[in-house]
Amino acid sequence: xxxxxxxxxxxxxxxxxxxxGHNVEYVAEKDAGISxxxxxxxxxxxxxxxxxxxxxFGELVFRQRRVTSGVVLIRLAGLSSTRKAEIVVxxxxxxxxxxxxxxxxxxxxxxxxxxxxx
Numbered sequence: 001x002x003x004x005x006x007x008x009x010x011x012x013x014x015x016x017x018x019x020x021g022h023n024v025e026y027v028a029e030k031d032a033g034i035s036x037x038x039x040x041x042x043x044x045x046x047x048x049x050x051x052x053x054x055x056x057f058g059e060l061v062f063r064q065r066r067v068t069s070g071v072v073l074i075r076l077a078g079l080s081s082t083r084k085a086e087i088v089v090x091x092x093x094x095x096x097x098x099x100x101x102x103x104x105x106x107x108x109x110x111x112x113x114x115x116x117x118x
Contacts, residue, residue: 001022001023001049001092001096001097002022002023002024002025002046002047002048002049003017003022003023003024003025003048003049003050003051004024004025004027004039004042004043004046004048004049004050004051005017005024005025005026005027005028005051005052006027006039006050006051006052006053006054007026007027007028007032007033008052008053008054009026009051009052009053009074010081010084010085011026011028011081012081012082012084012085013051013074013081013084013085013088013089014026014051015085016085016086016088016089017085017088017089017092020089020093022092025046025048027039027042036054036056036057036060037060039052040057040060040066040068040071043068043069043071044067044068044069046069047069048069049069049070049071049072049099049100050068050069050070050071050072051072051074051088052071052072052073052074053073053074053075053076054073055073057071057073058071058073058103061103062103068101068103069100069101070099070100070101070102070103070104071102071103071104072088072091072099072104072105072106073103073104073105073106074088074106075105075106075107076088076106076107076108079108087106087108088106091104091106091111094111095111095113098113099113101115102114102115
């Protein structure tokens, strides 16, 4: 799968996804400091799944009705970067393309996928 990882995503998550064969562009490596609007637009142009830890993307998708290729909100505060990476990779492996064109939230105990984001 193809991902765009927002700069607030732990580097280990991007690296771990890459090591399992996924294509991951990491905002922190190329375009650090760009706005949330620009991040969402970049993900949409490339038709990639956006990984973020920023709850503001819920506002953009649901309140402002912004079109999205898919957003995965990572809510794993308090866990080590290594554990976060394990959980995200496991969720991607289990749910795969189901995450596309959805708004998903990964927490320590669950993955919630909301398909009707239009």
